[in-house]
Amino acid sequence: MTKKHTDPLERVTQEMKKCVKCGACRANCPAFGTFQREPATARGKVALAQHLVKGDITLDDGTYSAMSKCLLCGSCVDKCPNQVPTDEIVIAAREALAQRRGLTTFHKAVGQVIRNRKLMNFGALAAAIFGPVFFRKVPATSGLRLRFPMPFIGGSRHIPQIAKKPFMKRHPEIIKGEPGKPTVVFFVGCMTNFVYTEIGEATLALFRHLGCTVIIPQGQQCCGLPGMSGGDLETVRELAEQNLAAIEKHQADYVMTACATCGGALHKLYPLVIGKRNPELKARLQAVADKTVDAAVLLQKLGLHPEETGTGQRMRITYHDPCHHRTAGIAKQPRTLLKETPGLDLVEMEGADRCCGLGGTFNVYHYESSLDINAGKSKAIIDTGADAVVTGCPGCIMQLSDGLKQAGDKTRVLHTVELLARKIRR
Amino acid sequence: MLDARTLQQLTDIVGAENIATGAQDLICYGYDATQMEFLPDAVVHPDSPEQVSRILQLANKENFPVFPRGAGSGFTGGALPKGGGVVLVTTRMNRILRIDTDNLVAEVEPGVVTEAFQMEVEKLGLFYPPDPASLKFSTLGGNVAECAGGPRAVKYGVTKDFVMGLEVVLPTGAIIRTGGETVKGVVGYDLTKLLCGSEGTLGIITKIIFKLLPYPDSKKTMLTVFDSIDGAARAVSTIIKNKIIPTTLEFMDHATLTCVERRFNLGMPDSARAVLLIEVDGDRDLIEKQAGQIHKLIEPLGLVQFRVAKDAAESEELWRVRRLVSPSLRDVNPDKFNEDIVVPRSKVPDVIRRIEVIQKRYDIPIVNFGHAGDGNIHVNIMIDKSVPGQLEKAHEAIKEVFQAALDLGGTMSGEHGVGLAKQPYIPLELNAEQIAAMKAIKGALDPNNILNPGKMLP
Numbered sequence: 001m002t003k004k005h006t007d008p009l010e011r012v013t014q015e016m017k018k019c020v021k022c023g024a025c026r027a028n029c030p031a032f033g034t035f036q037r038e039p040a041t042a043r044g045k046v047a048l049a050q051h052l053v054k055g056d057i058t059l060d061d062g063t064y065s066a067m068s069k070c071l072l073c074g075s076c077v078d079k080c081p082n083q084v085p086t087d088e089i090v091i092a093a094r095e096a097l098a099q100r101r102g103l104t105t106f107h108k109a110v111g112q113v114i115r116n117r118k119l120m121n122f123g124a125l126a127a128a129i130f131g132p133v134f135f136r137k138v139p140a141t142s143g144l145r146l147r148f149p150m151p152f153i154g155g156s157r158h159i160p161q162i163a164k165k166p167f168m169k170r171h172p173e174i175i176k177g178e179p180g181k182p183t184v185v186f187f188v189g190c191m192t193n194f195v196y197t198e199i200g201e202a203t204l205a206l207f208r209h210l211g212c213t214v215i216i217p218q219g220q221q222c223c224g225l226p227g228m229s230g231g232d233l234e235t236v237r238e239l240a241e242q243n244l245a246a247i248e249k250h251q252a253d254y255v256m257t258a259c260a261t262c263g264g265a266l267h268k269l270y271p272l273v274i275g276k277r278n279p280e281l282k283a284r285l286q287a288v289a290d291k292t293v294d295a296a297v298l299l300q301k302l303g304l305h306p307e308e309t310g311t312g313q314r315m316r317i318t319y320h321d322p323c324h325h326r327t328a329g330i331a332k333q334p335r336t337l338l339k340e341t342p343g344l345d346l347v348e349m350e351g352a353d354r355c356c357g358l359g360g361t362f363n364v365y366h367y368e369s370s371l372d373i374n375a376g377k378s379k380a381i382i383d384t385g386a387d388a389v390v391t392g393c394p395g396c397i398m399q400l401s402d403g404l405k406q407a408g409d410k411t412r413v414l415h416t417v418e419l420l421a422r423k424i425r426r
Numbered sequence: 427m428l429d430a431r432t433l434q435q436l437t438d439i440v441g442a443e444n445i446a447t448g449a450q451d452l453i454c455y456g457y458d459a460t461q462m463e464f465l466p467d468a469v470v471h472p473d474s475p476e477q478v479s480r481i482l483q484l485a486n487k488e489n490f491p492v493f494p495r496g497a498g499s500g501f502t503g504g505a506l507p508k509g510g511g512v513v514l515v516t517t518r519m520n521r522i523l524r525i526d527t528d529n530l531v532a533e534v535e536p537g538v539v540t541e542a543f544q545m546e547v548e549k550l551g552l553f554y555p556p557d558p559a560s561l562k563f564s565t566l567g568g569n570v571a572e573c574a575g576g577p578r579a580v581k582y583g584v585t586k587d588f589v590m591g592l593e594v595v596l597p598t599g600a601i602i603r604t605g606g607e608t609v610k611g612v613v614g615y616d617l618t619k620l621l622c623g624s625e626g627t628l629g630i631i632t633k634i635i636f637k638l639l640p641y642p643d644s645k646k647t648m649l650t651v652f653d654s655i656d657g658a659a660r661a662v663s664t665i666i667k668n669k670i671i672p673t674t675l676e677f678m679d680h681a682t683l684t685c686v687e688r689r690f691n692l693g694m695p696d697s698a699r700a701v702l703l704i705e706v707d708g709d710r711d712l713i714e715k716q717a718g719q720i721h722k723l724i725e726p727l728g729l730v731q732f733r734v735a736k737d738a739a740e741s742e743e744l745w746r747v748r749r750l751v752s753p754s755l756r757d758v759n760p761d762k763f764n765e766d767i768v769v770p771r772s773k774v775p776d777v778i779r780r781i782e783v784i785q786k787r788y789d790i791p792i793v794n795f796g797h798a799g800d801g802n803i804h805v806n807i808m809i810d811k812s813v814p815g816q817l818e819k820a821h822e823a824i825k826e827v828f829q830a831a832l833d834l835g836g837t838m839s840g841e842h843g844v845g846l847a848k849q850p851y852i853p854l855e856l857n858a859e860q861i862a863a864m865k866a867i868k869g870a871l872d873p874n875n876i877l878n879p880g881k882m883l884p
Contacts, residue, residue, distance in 0.1 A: 017760070022459045023499035027539075027562035036517065037446075038454035038498070047453055047463075062450040081753045 008095040008233075009053050011276065012088055016053075019046040019084045025076040030355045031069045031362075033376075034369040039066040042076035042086040049089050052096070059100040067093045069366065071359025071373075072229060073323035091273055094231030103232055111227055111235040167193045167200035173218050174250075175204070178211035182253040182302065186216045187243075187266060187292075189223060189259035191394035199394060202421035203258045203295050209309055209424055210302050219246030223265035229362070233277065240274045244284050255288055258295040258417055260393035264324030266292040294325065296334040296392055296416050304420070310341035311422045317344050317414075318386040320377070320400060321353040322393035334392055334416045341419055349380040349389075358399035374403035381411055388412040390419060427510070428467045432488050436470055436512070439480045444471040444518070455513045458498045458505050460847055466493065466507035473518045475593060475601050475632040481514060482630070483599035485876045493878055494626040496536065496568030499560045501764060502845030504572060504625045508880050516567050519632060522546055530638045531590060531607045536567020536631045540574075553641040555582035558841065559752075567631045573623030575841030577674035580799035581707075582639075584841065586622035593633035594621060597872035607635050620867070625843050626878040628871050645673065645707035646717050647741035649733045650724060651698045655679055655782075657728035658700035659775035662798045664723050665704075666771050670716050675799025676703040676748050679778070682795045685754035692747060697730050702798070703748050705741075751795055758791050759808035763820055765827060769836035771801045780830040781805060788823045790816065802840040828854050844882045852884050 025042035026032055032040045039048065048066055051057045070090045077085055103111065168188055177183075184207055192200045207214050220243055224236035243266075247255055257263045271289045275282035293301075317338065321331055331353070338344055357363065357373030381389045381404065389400055389411055401413045428436075437445050446452070446469045455469045467490075472478050485492045491511030498505050507513050520537035527550055534543060540561040544554050557576035558564060564574070570592070575584040591605030594617075605611065605618035621628055652658040662675055678686075678701045687694055694701075704720060706713045721732055735741035755762060769777045778794065781803075785792040796804035805827050809816040828838045828851055838855050839848055852861070864883055868875075 018756070020459060020461055021457045021498075023497050023560065023563050025563075026497055026499075027541075037451075039450050041454075043457075044454040047457055048450055051453055057449045057453070062448045066450050066454075082756060083753065 008092040008099070009049055009089075012049070012085075012092050013053055015085050015089060016046050016050050018082045019043055019080075019086075020082060021047065022081060024079060024081055025086070028075040028079040030073060030075065030357060030373045031071055031359075031366075031369070034372040035069055040069040042080070042084065045070065045086060045090055045093070046084060049093050052093070059097050063093070064097055064101070067097060068362075069369075071323070071355050071357065071362045073355040073359060074327040075323070075355060078327065088272065091228060091231070091233075094229070095233050096231070098231035098233075103230060111230075111232045115221070115235055115238060162195055163197040165197075167197040168216060168218070168220075170197075171204065171216055173216055175208065175214045175216075177208065177213035181211035181213065183213040183215065183251065184298070185247055185250055185252040185255045185291075186214050187220060187223075187247070187255055187257040187259075187262055188216060189257060189262040189394065191398065192259060196394045196397060196415070199258050199415045199417060202415070202417040202425060203256075205421045205424050206295075206299055206304065206309060206417060207256070209421075210299075210304060212302070215250045215252060217246040217250060219243075219249070221246075223259075223262040225261050225265050225269070228265075228269065228273065229359070233273065237274050237278060237281075240270050240285065241281065244281070244288060247288055248284070252291070254298055255292045256295055256298050257292070258392070258415065259395070260294065260322035260324035260328075260330075261395050263292060263294050264328065267328060294328070294330055294333075294392065296337055296420075297330055299417075299420065300333045300337055304337065306337050306341040306420050309422075309424045310420045311343045313422065314343045315345065315388060315419075316347060316384075316386045317388050317390050317419070318347050318349045318381060318384040319352060320349070320356065320381070320389055320391040320396060322391055322396045323355050325392055326353045330392070334390075337420060338390060338416060344419065347384045347386060349384045349386075351376075351380055354380075356396045356399040356403070358395050363399070370399075371403070371406065374399055375407065378403040378407045378409065382407065382409050386411060388414050388419075390414050390416055392416050428488075428490060428512070432484070432490065433468060435484055436468060436481065439477050439484070440470050440472050444473070445469070455495065455498070455515065456507060458500045458503060460501060460503045460506070460845070462503050462506055462846065464506050464508045465510065466513040467510050469513045469515060471515045471518050475595055478514065478595045478630050478632060479599045479601050481512070482595055482597060482876070485512070486598060486874050489874065489876070491876055491879050492630075494567075494571070494630045496565035496571075497539070497560070497563050499564045500568065500572060500845060501766075501842040502839075502847040504843055504845040504878070504881060505568075506846060508846060514630065516630070516632075517565060519567075520565075523633070525550060525552070525638075526607075527552070529607060530640075532636045532638055533607075534566055534634050534636065536565060536570070536634065538566050540564055540566055540569055547638055548641055551641050553639040554588065554636060555639065556585045556588060566634055566636075570622055570631055570634055571624065571626050572843045573841065575797065575800075575802065577676055577705075577797050577799075579797060579802070579841075580675050581671045581673045586619060588637045589618055589622055589634060590637050591635035592618055592621055592631055594629035594631055596629050597874075597877040601632070605635065623843065625845060625882050627868060627881055627883075628877070630877070642673075642707040644710045644713060645705055645741070646713045647735040647744050648704045648717060648720065649731070649735075649744040649747065650702045650704060650729060651695060651731035652700045652702070653697045653728040653730050655700045655778055656775055658702050659778050659798070661702055661724040661727050661729075662774050663772045664727065665720055666799070668719070668723055670706070670719060670723075672704050672716075672720070672799060673707045674703065674705040675797070677701070677774075677795055677798030677803070678703075678748065678751065679794040681758075681791060681793040682751055682755075685757055685793065686747060686750045689754045689757060690750050692750075695730050701747065703744060748795075755793060755806060755808065758793065759810045761809050761811045763807040763809070763824055764842075765805045765807070765824060765838075766796070766802060766840045766842045767805055767827060767831035767836060767838060768800070768802045768840035769831055769834045771799070773834040773836065774798050774801055774803070777803065777830055777834055777836070780834075781827060784823055784826045784830070787826075788819050790819055790823060792823070792827075797840075800840075801836065825851060825854070846881060849882065849884055852882075
């Protein structure tokens with residue numbers, strides 16, 4: 001039987017039927033918030049997916065444009081009266097688009113880069129040395145930028161400083177802890193490994209403080225979410241398999257990550273998206289998913305006392321909920337830890353759980369809109385008068401820093417673990 | 427079909443970025459919450475009454491239909507482009523023009539989202555009460571055109587009770603003002619009231635002047651559980667009869683509770699057969715007193731639980747039961763017909779009994795909940811369209827439900843409107859003379875029948 005281009009969509013037709021086009025998604029979708037046109041809403045994309053299956057429209061530029069206007073943030077799913085999984089439907093549509101039209105140049109580059117750790121390591125080294133010059137000299141439209149190993153970065157944004165030596169190169173694979181204490185696999189993630197190594201160091205310090213044995217599997221790769229966002233599910237499957245192998249090599253009680261996005265991949269999207277398409281991997285993906293836990297959640301569970309490890313500095317902070325935390329129901333745990341940390345005064349911003357606008361690779365295709373969404377976020381942060389905005393996702397950290405800098409504001413952007421580990425890191 | 431020249435003229439009016447003819451755009455402006463679908467030929471997003479006027483003048487000249495649309499969240503198809511034509515979206519006109527705290531009025535454009543408006547006036551200690559369930563995404567223009575209601579209508583009334591004046595583009599393109607911003611005013615016909623609930627058939631609203639109220643000092647939420655549906659229904663009329671007008675009096679029947687309980691496990695008592703969610707607002711001392719009176723009045727009616735929220739968080743927790751209704755219903759059957767009949771408040775027990783009989787006769791699940799305090803019951807007929815014969819049965823049952831409401835002195839629709847969905851049933855409620863009078867008005871204002879044709883009147 002020949003494969004139809006809409007095959008990936010056929011898999012989610014039952015899910016599409018749940019949408020009654022009530023319009024509730026108009027209130028919650030950040031992409032609709034900025035584009036203000038119906039094809040950007042969740043119900044619009046579901047309607048288009050239904051017409052694709054029926055064959056009334058094809059996987060042409062119009063479909064591509066509509067399907068690209070989604071951050072995969074899951075807000076629509078959370079607030080949908082019928083819990084229509086529009087994120088899954090959009091991923092399927094993008095997979096169909098990729099199969100039909102081929103990947104875009106950018107997403108081809110993303111696939112090549114995230115599949116190739118050596119290239120990433122080399123790229124990171126090169127960028128650390130030449131980074132600032134490199135990015136000022138190369139125009140945003142140049143294909144050279146696409147060769148750069150951080151697949152999240154596009155447009156004219158403020159580029160974060162790339163680490164001279166990736167986090168994983170600084171540590172052995174196994175760091176022995178006290179006997180009888182849990183063994184924790186640390187899934188590091190690209191942003192922490194190559195850019196925000198401080199997050200990795202703080203996380204490591206906290207789990208060592210608790211006496212845990214920390215394993216940093218050397219075979220771990222990118223989680224693959226940038227690929228998923230472009231419909232390149234073949235690359236995501238490859239990466240998922242490699243990550244499975246790297247994690248399964250070790251006996252561990254938990255698979256921990258300090259990146260909300262990586263957590264979302266391991267915990268939810270691997271079994272849901274990759275497992276659905278590759279039944280032979282499903283049980284293994286589910287086993288890892290069941291063990292996957294966010295750093296802050298695990299720290300709280302293992303009984304961290306932030307007064308022993310954290311700040312000691314008077315600071316007014318506000319907390320931003322990453323989308324991949326919100327969809328996993330993580331909100332209280334990091335806040336509880338931060339409130340217990342000496343010196344920190346937590347004030348809530350308006351719409352703390354609203355997407356920052358990064359949205360995987362959304363910001364590359366729709367940088368202006370991504371900035372527009374981010375501007376609202378920046379304003380909410382600035383309005384609190386906080387010294388720092390704290391969050392649990394390095395992707396959000398990059399986006400929030402960019403937004404605040406563009407707004408000419410000096411509010412610092414920090415990861416929860418950085419504040420929790422302040423005393424033991426000095 | 428529109429020819430290239432007409433499309434170019436439309437483009438000249440709104441600008442190239444505000445007109446769409448691509449297949450994807452047409453699909454996305456061809457649906458609403460009825461789940462019916464019709465494809466328009468073009469979608470335009472004008473930004474001023476002048477642009478709206480020019481579009482309508484062109485429509486009269488070139489003879490194409492125009493379908494006004496807000497958020498597209500209607501339940502009866504009022505915004506659907508049946509037969510093709512141009513969908514005119516009002517959401518770019520979304521400015522709150524002024525909030526006048528001296529005279530307690532506000533002037534807004536039609537594309538403002540209801541909740542956004544409420545939040546702005548509440549910042550100034552003012553109150554815009556109409557609260558349709560869609561308030562987080564529906565637009566004020568749509569609310570006025572459909573005369574939206576909501577739970578707070580028991581005490582405060584519906585959208586039209588807050589509209590003092592309008593700016594409207596008539597179907598021929600004339601821009602007129604109706605009403606004004608004074609409490610009194612009797613010069614000429616009351617076109618404002620005529621346009622409220624006219625479902626976009628008589629004009630396109632481009633500005634609205636709303637009456638505002640002071641924001642109530644405090645409110646109290648009570649969740650009351652009854653061991654019989656009749657007890658709950660009688661509680662509604664008992665409260666009103668004793669001269670207490672709550673802000674809301676929301677009703678949920680046994681079938682509704684079963685759905686919610688099955689999915690969300692809220693721990694309702696086994697003897698629960700119906701629930702009333704009651705809210706009172708106003709002066710703190712007064713509402714304390716009213717809450718006590720209500721408890722005493724409904725106690726003998728088979729009350730098995732009475733919970734009062736201590737604070738806003740607990741109030742939200744009690745409201746959760748009501749909010750979970752909609753997501754739970756689909757567990758009964760995949761397709762629903764959501765009707766919104768109204769009867770005089772004292773007739774609520776009677777209409778519920780009549781619906782029980784209809785449900786038994788047709789053997790299809792009917793789930794009832796809604797704004798019992800103003801006699802407005804949401805009757806949800808749950809079917810599976812893929813089962814042969816069910817759709818026909820549903821239509822017969824709906825007809826009988828409407829007839830029951832009419833027999834008791836009520837109406838077919840309290841807040842959803844007629845649109846396309848209820849059009850076939852119109853002769854049940856309106857006679858030939860009434861329809862002729864309405865058609866005369868439509869014909870006088872829209873001689874070429876270009877504005878939202880084929881809607882409402884048969």
